[in-house]
Amino acid sequence: MAEENKPKNDFNPFGGLKNNGKIKKPKFNSYWIYGIIMLAILATQLFTMGGGAQETSWKVVQDRIIPNGDLKKVEVIRNKGIVNIYLKPETLEKYSELNSNSMFKASKLGPHFYFTIGDIEVFEKRMEEAQKKLPQEQRIYPVYTEQRDWFSDIMPWILPLLIIAIWIFFFRKMNKNSGGGGVFNVGKSQAKLFEKGDKTNISFKQVAGLAEAKEEVEEIVSFLKNPSKYTQLGGKIPKGALLVGPPGTGKTLLAKAVAGEADVPFFSMSGSDFVEMFVGVGASRVRDLFKQAKLKSPCIIFIDEIDAIGRARGKNPNMGSNDERENTLNQLLTEMDGFDTNSGVIILAATNRADILDKALLRAGRFDRQIQVELPDLNERKEIFDVHLKPLKLDKDLNKEFLSKQTPGFSGADIANVCNEAALIAARNDKKSVEKQDFLDAIDRIIGGLEKKNKIIKKEEKSTIAYHEAGHATISWFLEHAHPLVKVTIVPRGKALGAAWYMPQERQITTKEQMLDEMCATLGGRVAEEIIFGKISTGAQNDLEKVTKSAYAMISIYGMSNLVGNVSYYDSTGQSDYSFSKPYSEKTAELIDSESKKLIDNQYDRAREILLEHADGHKKLAELLLEREVIFSEDLEEIFGKRQWEIPNNI
Numbered sequence: 001m002a003e004e005n006k007p008k009n010d011f012n013p014f015g016g017l018k019n020n021g022k023i024k025k026p027k028f029n030s031y032w033i034y035g036i037i038m039l040a041i042l043a044t045q046l047f048t049m050g051g052g053a054q055e056t057s058w059k060v061v062q063d064r065i066i067p068n069g070d071l072k073k074v075e076v077i078r079n080k081g082i083v084n085i086y087l088k089p090e091t092l093e094k095y096s097e098l099n100s101n102s103m104f105k106a107s108k109l110g111p112h113f114y115f116t117i118g119d120i121e122v123f124e125k126r127m128e129e130a131q132k133k134l135p136q137e138q139r140i141y142p143v144y145t146e147q148r149d150w151f152s153d154i155m156p157w158i159l160p161l162l163i164i165a166i167w168i169f170f171f172r173k174m175n176k177n178s179g180g181g182g183v184f185n186v187g188k189s190q191a192k193l194f195e196k197g198d199k200t201n202i203s204f205k206q207v208a209g210l211a212e213a214k215e216e217v218e219e220i221v222s223f224l225k226n227p228s229k230y231t232q233l234g235g236k237i238p239k240g241a242l243l244v245g246p247p248g249t250g251k252t253l254l255a256k257a258v259a260g261e262a263d264v265p266f267f268s269m270s271g272s273d274f275v276e277m278f279v280g281v282g283a284s285r286v287r288d289l290f291k292q293a294k295l296k297s298p299c300i301i302f303i304d305e306i307d308a309i310g311r312a313r314g315k316n317p318n319m320g321s322n323d324e325r326e327n328t329l330n331q332l333l334t335e336m337d338g339f340d341t342n343s344g345v346i347i348l349a350a351t352n353r354a355d356i357l358d359k360a361l362l363r364a365g366r367f368d369r370q371i372q373v374e375l376p377d378l379n380e381r382k383e384i385f386d387v388h389l390k391p392l393k394l395d396k397d398l399n400k401e402f403l404s405k406q407t408p409g410f411s412g413a414d415i416a417n418v419c420n421e422a423a424l425i426a427a428r429n430d431k432k433s434v435e436k437q438d439f440l441d442a443i444d445r446i447i448g449g450l451e452k453k454n455k456i457i458k459k460e461e462k463s464t465i466a467y468h469e470a471g472h473a474t475i476s477w478f479l480e481h482a483h484p485l486v487k488v489t490i491v492p493r494g495k496a497l498g499a500a501w502y503m504p505q506e507r508q509i510t511t512k513e514q515m516l517d518e519m520c521a522t523l524g525g526r527v528a529e530e531i532i533f534g535k536i537s538t539g540a541q542n543d544l545e546k547v548t549k550s551a552y553a554m555i556s557i558y559g560m561s562n563l564v565g566n567v568s569y570y571d572s573t574g575q576s577d578y579s580f581s582k583p584y585s586e587k588t589a590e591l592i593d594s595e596s597k598k599l600i601d602n603q604y605d606r607a608r609e610i611l612l613e614h615a616d617g618h619k620k621l622a623e624l625l626l627e628r629e630v631i632f633s634e635d636l637e638e639i640f641g642k643r644q645w646e647i648p649n650n651i
């Protein structure tokens with residue numbers, strides 16, 4: 001149930017890779033269905049014979065029409081095997097009861113009836129037979145015609161055209177989905193081009209923090225602006241730079257700023273744009289991109305999420321499916337080798353997984369520079385807040401320092417999101433300016449999801465949640481290295497039913513003691529349930545998952561167990577595939593299991609001791625929580641006294 005206010009790029013040692021290659025499905029436009037239906041109706045209209053004649057049988061003609069002498073004309077349409085019967089106009093009335101067709105009256109001229117025949121000669125014989133009794137001058141002899149109807153004549157032409165049209169339509173649809181033009185452009189690059197002097201231009205001023213990264217890319221700007229300065233002395237201008245860092249840290253922003261500052265065109269594309277369901281499309285898009293870029297040189301090509309195509313070749317276990325991606329990557333490598341170093345095209349690419357990229361991409365002459373774009377620290381967060389608070393109407397008393405302290409682990413994109421969300425919350429409450437509380441609500445919402453005040457929770461459940469959360473809070477209060485508590489709530493939010501929020505310190509390295517303390521505090525929830533209610537619930541699943549991961553990491557990755565020793569089975573290069581075989585023996589696996597269990601059991605016992613020792617306080621806290629739903633560190637201070645360990649100021 002505890003949802004810690006922690007950096008969100010959780011360390012996940014054996015985590016799988018995200019699949020970046022999206023397949024876009026074409027959508028079928030309903031207008032086409034209407035069109036086809038219309039055509040079908042038209043066709044049946046044209047096929048109904050004689051414009052409204054009534055179908056009848058030879059028998060009617062033989063027994064009624066001919067003996068009565070009402071027949072005016074018999075027309076045999078040879079190519080269709082149809083006989084049209086024309087009646088004398090004054091006799092039409094007699095046959096109206098045979099006629100279900102209302103058109104009958106409208107077309108006085110006829111034909112009035114028709115029927116189909118098998119063989120013309122047989123029909124002629126029958127006609128003769130039927131008219132034997134009539135006087136010679138009253139006998140009618142069939143006339144023969146052929147009916148060309150344009151529709152069935154052109155149908156063989158129309159049909160393939162129609163199919164081609166539908167085909168083109170699908171392709172265009174598909175292309176549109178991936179941002180491109182018509183069917184013949186599948187292989188064209190889908191890059192968005194930002195021309196020089198566009199209004200959307202971004203300058204370095206809009207990129208806050210990231211001082212080192214900025215310094216490095218400033219050099220690239222200088223290459224583009226004044227290449228001769230470098231080439232004069234025989235130096236080669238680098239072809240590409242790779243921006244590496246977690247999502248939302250401003251990699252795209254930085255690349256755009258480079259283009260803006262250098263005042264050159266900027267081609268922007270995502271790695272997944274190269275991936276299409278057709279073979280060879282990716283490679284041809286790469287070729288096209290470079291062709292276009294050379295025409296616009298000097299310019300910048302930016303490929304976001306390059307890991308979608310740049311993943312190490314031949315490592316993917318689902319064989320065959322990645323051939324297309326490999327071709328694309330090979331083409332990219334070829335193009336990067338192919339163009340002249342001094343041609344003025346610089347390629348920037350962004351990824352958050354530099355470790356899984358193919359080594360060939362990182363070789364000299366390709367992406368030979370790597371620029372780290374890290375999550376912002378306290379000061380950088382303040383700068384980013386400065387940028388994003390500028391357009392907002394703020395309350396006078398708002399303290400930016402406070403905001404940056406409240407947002408450890410947030411990326412630039414998260415901060416931009418907080419600012420926007422805060423403004424929306426303030427507007428919803430009809431405020432004139434955005435206040436501190438709006439920002440706090442926005443932060444809560446971004447970390448924990450939307451509050452669900454209306455979720456129905458039974459009374460016993462509520463009390464279980466309260467004691468569980470109070471357990472976390474109590475234990476963390478008495479542990480030196482546990483993160484200082486900010487607040488505890490039992491208002492359901494997102495998926496969590498309750499949460500204890502901490503202020504994580506920004507550490508570069510974490511000691512074993514710190515990890516153990518955190519583990520102990522995380523187990524506090526389950527311990528509290530066991531002590532108070534004598535039974536345990538599923539509510540601690542999230543806590544247990546966290547504890548288990550951390551215990552295994554301590555032993556098999558950080559080498560923190562004496563028995564297993566100073567070994568680390570984590571492969572940061574991502575080149576070996578541990579999902580099939582573990583890099584250690586069965587015996588070691590057993591040892592890792594038992595050591596992890598021992599670690600967790602020890603911390604569980606420790607948590608239990610602490611909770612039993614402070615049982616009164618724990619109970620008070622839980623009751624207070626049930627009463628108020630949200631409590632802050634001040635309330636804990638009132639119950640337990642001042643926390644022994646001050647909140648360090650360096651966060």
Ligand code: ADP
Nearest residue numbers: 206207208247248249250251252253412413416
């Ligand atoms: P990335 O490409 O690293 O995933 P983006 O560059 O797309 O991240 O960042 C998304 C948004 O977050 C940007 O448009 C910007 O509003 C905000 N942002 C991220 N980092 C910064 C920063 N250092 N300074 C100012 N804004 C930032």
Ligand code: ZN
Nearest residue numbers: 001002525543
């Ligand atoms: Zn919990």
